[in-house]
Amino acid sequence: MLAIGEFSQMTHLSVRTLRRYHEVGLLEPEVVDPFTGYRYYSGAQIPVAQVIHRLRELDVPLSDVQRILRSPDPDQRAALVAQHVERLESELARTRAAVVSLRRLLSPEPAPLQVELRAEPAVTVAAVEDEVGEDDVPAWYAGAMAELDAVLGPPAGDGPPGGLYDNALFEHGRGHLLLYRPAAEPPTRGRVHPFTLPAAELVVTTHQGEHEGIDVTYGELGSWVVDNALTVAGPVRERYLVGPRDTDDSAAWRTEIGWPVFRLANNP
Amino acid sequence: MLAIGEFSQMTHLSVRTLRRYHEVGLLEPEVVDPFTGYRYYSGAQIPVAQVIHRLRELDVPLSDVQRILRSPDPDQRAALVAQHVERLESELARTRAAVVSLRRLLSPEPAPLQVELRAEPAVTVAAVEDEVGEDDVPAWYAGAMAELDAVLGPPAGDGPPGGLYDNALFEHGRGHLLLYRPAAEPPTRGRVHPFTLPAAELVVTTHQGEHEGIDVTYGELGSWVVDNALTVAGPVRERYLVGPRDTDDSAAWRTEIGWPVFRLANNP
DNA sequence: ACTGGACTCTCCCCCAGGGAGAGAGTCCAG
DNA sequence: CTGGACTCTCTCCCTGGGGGAGAGTCCAGT
Numbered sequence: 001m002l003a004i005g006e007f008s009q010m011t012h013l014s015v016r017t018l019r020r021y022h023e024v025g026l027l028e029p030e031v032v033d034p035f036t037g038y039r040y041y042s043g044a045q046i047p048v049a050q051v052i053h054r055l056r057e058l059d060v061p062l063s064d065v066q067r068i069l070r071s072p073d074p075d076q077r078a079a080l081v082a083q084h085v086e087r088l089e090s091e092l093a094r095t096r097a098a099v100v101s102l103r104r105l106l107s108p109e110p111a112p113l114q115v116e117l118r119a120e121p122a123v124t125v126a127a128v129e130d131e132v133g134e135d136d137v138p139a140w141y142a143g144a145m146a147e148l149d150a151v152l153g154p155p156a157g158d159g160p161p162g163g164l165y166d167n168a169l170f171e172h173g174r175g176h177l178l179l180y181r182p183a184a185e186p187p188t189r190g191r192v193h194p195f196t197l198p199a200a201e202l203v204v205t206t207h208q209g210e211h212e213g214i215d216v217t218y219g220e221l222g223s224w225v226v227d228n229a230l231t232v233a234g235p236v237r238e239r240y241l242v243g244p245r246d247t248d249d250s251a252a253w254r255t256e257i258g259w260p261v262f263r264l265a266n267n268p
Numbered sequence: 269m270l271a272i273g274e275f276s277q278m279t280h281l282s283v284r285t286l287r288r289y290h291e292v293g294l295l296e297p298e299v300v301d302p303f304t305g306y307r308y309y310s311g312a313q314i315p316v317a318q319v320i321h322r323l324r325e326l327d328v329p330l331s332d333v334q335r336i337l338r339s340p341d342p343d344q345r346a347a348l349v350a351q352h353v354e355r356l357e358s359e360l361a362r363t364r365a366a367v368v369s370l371r372r373l374l375s376p377e378p379a380p381l382q383v384e385l386r387a388e389p390a391v392t393v394a395a396v397e398d399e400v401g402e403d404d405v406p407a408w409y410a411g412a413m414a415e416l417d418a419v420l421g422p423p424a425g426d427g428p429p430g431g432l433y434d435n436a437l438f439e440h441g442r443g444h445l446l447l448y449r450p451a452a453e454p455p456t457r458g459r460v461h462p463f464t465l466p467a468a469e470l471v472v473t474t475h476q477g478e479h480e481g482i483d484v485t486y487g488e489l490g491s492w493v494v495d496n497a498l499t500v501a502g503p504v505r506e507r508y509l510v511g512p513r514d515t516d517d518s519a520a521w522r523t524e525i526g527w528p529v530f531r532l533a534n535n536p
Numbered sequence: 537a538c539t540g541g542a543c544t545c546t547c548c549c550c551c552a553g554g555g556a557g558a559g560a561g562t563c564c565a566g
Numbered sequence: 567c568t569g570g571a572c573t574c575t576c577t578c579c580c581t582g583g584g585g586g587a588g589a590g591t592c593c594a595g596t
Contacts, residue, residue, distance in 0.1 A: 002494060009500060010490030012438040012483055036562060037574055043494030050487040051373050057366040077374055085367055092360060098325040099353055105319050106345055170280035215280055219318040222278030226270060226311030232277060304591060305545055
């Protein structure tokens with residue numbers, strides 16, 4: 001039997017951390033003296049502690065560590081671990097994307113922004129809409145676009161697809177999304193149904209390139225809106241003028257961003 | 269002037285988070301109404317908020333974000349950012365290493381461990397020693413080894429180098445390190461000085477391969493120590509039988525780990 | 537000028553995964 | 567039997583937020 005200090009030496013986990021793991025039921029000492037409260041660990045617990053240590057180095061939450069340790073089947077454990085490794089990989093991708101747009105933000109010469117104030121009439125389109133969480137947006141988008149294409153047929157000359165993005169999505173990580181394709185007579189089939197985009201005054205600009213970093217353009221547009229003493233009304237609109245459907249060259253992609261505004265009285 | 273909710277929409281930072289940033293002085297509203305406490309932001313603050321958002325996505329601590337924003341020189345800012353990207357890369361390397369040794373830990377068939385109990389006589393060597401933090405170990409190791417080689421000349425047939433690792437290093441992230449090379453007449457020059465490794469009973473095993481994951485071997489050795497009813501005495505010893513100095517093939521590296529123990533009375 | 541709804545304020549509690557230290561009790565070898 | 571090393575529990579702190587309560591404010595419509 002090992003006292004906590006000795007066990008700490010063997011496992012390279014701090015005494016404090018071991019006590020915490022006991023507290024949360026992650027690694028219970030083999031014996032706890034009922035009178036003194038002293039914790040005693042067995043040698044067999046060392047490998048267990050090491051697994052915990054490793055998993056924590058991978059930033060696996062303690063609750064998940066617990067699940068992994070409790071699953072008796074090695075294959076299942078391996079699967080759970082693999083799942084976390086995948087999570088880490090996607091984190092890495094996110095990190096790389098953030099670095100790219102950070103460079104753009106910090107570049108001393110911001111490209112001048114072409115902004116246009118445009119009155120958009122109401123138009124009826126074929127739409128798919130849902131309440132979606134931030135993390136599910138790419139998957140939802142792909143599914144919705146596939147369904148639109150399945151119902152409407154391949155893209156014709158009826159104009160680029162677009163979307164409406166609820167502000168709550170950015171603010172609370174969850175919000176209403178709507179994806180549409182222009183259509184002369186929008187059908188109702190599956191999730192696809194007719195929808196009328198309301199008429200609006202839009203502040204419009206175009207984002208060039210990948211979608212990573214599009215929120216920098218959003219910010220620039222926001223600055224413009226404020227500088228011109230306008231105020232925002234309703235969800236943001238995007239239109240995919242050139243996108244992955246059109247070319248694989250992501251540098252050529254063009255996304256139109258339209259921000260509905262109220263035109264103030266003292267503005268022309 | 270934008271109220272906090274509008275600013276939140278433009279920057280995709282939550283209202284809560286904006287208030288927090290105000291509180292810690294990271295992003296102060298342009299105007300705060302002295303009577304109502306209402307925060308008002310200017311359009312010019314949007315890009316600033318975006319930079320903060322990006323940096324947070326990179327898990328840059330708020331304090332560092334502050335430093336980056338406060339440095340007026342773009343080059344300097346770029347350097348600070350680059351520094352963080354580097355940090356992230358090394359994190360990634362650490363992650364990969366953790367995955368490797370995790371696989372070893374979870375592999376159903378642990379390789380049997382060759383352990384030996386050996387009486388080691390006292391021996392005088394040429395040593396460099398310091399108090400070192402966990403993160404500085406690799407750099408310290410490289411420097412110490414270089415100094416030893418500079419003083420003693422290229423490795424000769426006087427036996428492999430070795431080290432002593434204070435337990436506090438693992439337990440508290442900081443501890444005493446000693447690196448040595450055997451030498452007939454250890455000189456005193458610079459940090460190099462003679463040192464006598466005390467005689468000891470060592471429980472010895474050999475770790476094969478890269479140093480990543482060496483603590484798994486530590487754990488196995490610890491189990492053995494406990495199972496054989498021994499108790500640990502003093503800092504761990506390592507000896508670099510085959511290391512990066514000898515071959516680039518990391519799979520061929522061999523590190524001897526020796527754990528000083530007290531031999532108990534009831535053991536042979 | 538009022539009123540209702542949306543917005544904002546502050547304050548407090550919560551999370552993970554620890555770190556730091558106080559003050560008291562316990563273990564064990566000499 | 568005594569002293570030093572060890573361990574116990576307890577409380578508070580950190581980062582970077584999230585959630586909600588209850589009160590105060592803003593503004594557009596009537």
